[in-house]
Amino acid sequence: MKTIIDHIHKHHPHKVATHRYLAGWDAAQLAELIRTVRAQTTKADVAARLAELKQGPKCTHWVSGGASPHPASGKPICPQCRAETEGAEAA
Numbered sequence: 001m002k003t004i005i006d007h008i009h010k011h012h013p014h015k016v017a018t019h020r021y022l023a024g025w026d027a028a029q030l031a032e033l034i035r036t037v038r039a040q041t042t043k044a045d046v047a048a049r050l051a052e053l054k055q056g057p058k059c060t061h062w063v064s065g066g067a068s069p070h071p072a073s074g075k076p077i078c079p080q081c082r083a084e085t086e087g088a089e090a091a
């Protein structure tokens with residue numbers, strides 16, 4: 001909920017009283033707002049987690065955090081590690 005309020009304040013800074021502002025919205029508008037905020041939050045979370053993983057140990061191809069699973073896809077961050085994993089799955 002806090003991120004939703006932050007989103008409203010960022011995009012509608014002139015609206016101070018959030019509850020009064022949202023009172024005029026219908027369910028579809030609220031659902032759309034929640035979808036937008038969730039998508040943005042997920043994107044930011046993935047980027048932050050990815051940056052964190054890239055601080056990790058190097059894989060056999062000397063990519064920092066290369067063997068760690070990408071937070072969104074679940075596949076290794078390093079393209080070569082990824083190719084090896086996919087090759088192993090196919091075999």
Ligand SMILES: [Zn+2]
Pocket residue numbers: 059060061062063066067078079080081082
């Ligand atoms: Zn690798």
